[in-house]
Amino acid sequence: MPDKHSPLFAKLTALAAENPTFRDGARVISEHGKPPPLVALLAEIDNTVLERTLVFRVDNAVLRVAAAGRRLRSVIDITGAPDNALAGQMLSQDNPDMVNGISAFLAQLCKNAAQVTVQIMPATPIGSPSQAGISVKTLEAPADPATNALPDFLTPVADAVTATVQIVDGNITATSGQTAALEQIWRDQFDAFHNRQKAIFPQPDAPMLVCLDHALGQDKPAAIASIGNQVSVFAYDPARIGDIMTAWHSS
């Protein structure tokens, strides 16, 4: 008698119960949120032991990834969605920024997706086998709290953000990266700025994003996003200001 609580039994039972649907030759793994798109996508990676290229179609976006050993080794390329700086790089579990960046990217890509399909293709040679990639478990729960420190609008450009302080109802609730100078802005300058700004343009509680190009030093910008009872003070890559503005107005 097999152990009914073993992972193998659960997997065999799930496989036996499957009645897959195909669209354009690709297997539908999530439809109308069932199962949740991100869960379905990560499950496919978790099911990939031998080196393979997985081609996910998430609504109109196509994401090709290299997976092996139940790990995401690389995002090979992305079409039909904003590009991500991590595309084409070998992914490493030892790099928190990378883990957070790719987790946030996948979460944003799958958010509200109506349909996700997958095609499993032969492996595309990429990197060396010693570059093990990121496990699904890590992608589900990033090691660094940076993602939690990000307001929703920054999720698509998480890789452009180098440090964040997240404040809710006046209390710092999460931080990531080097935050001493950012915390100083919040603690010593924000209230005075906010009150003066409201006196000039009285729009109580209207969402606002303020970016200053040298706030933390020459070519070291910082920004403050104020959305309802939440304030985020963050440092960012100056070359990505256009992407940050696009993300702000898309949210």
Place this chain on the structure above:
Amino acid sequence: MTMPHLDNLQDQHPACETLAFADLSTRMVLVSNTTTPLTREGLDALCAEAAMTFGPDDKPALGNTPSETVIIATAGQIRIYLRTIAAPQDALCCVCAPDVDMAAFVSDARACLKKISDAG
């Protein structure tokens, strides 16, 4: 000679509706583009926000180093303020739609500010 520079910049970037050259030391808008829909009060508010956000040179309003570019985005509008550390009293105040090409606009606006400052 300032207004043509502003009008040329707006021609290059139709997503920008208002351009105003201001003296931050007196908090006064000196000239704006021809077709700005803003009233004098609206232009004065832009200048006040620019002066307040940049802050005094020795005491930035936000951060620890004086900035040369400030971008303030709300739900449907972007206000962009530019100045140079060499002439910190001269500022260009801009109001743009969200679809403005930010990198190209800031680059062109900075060149425009330099032409105006140099001419003055």
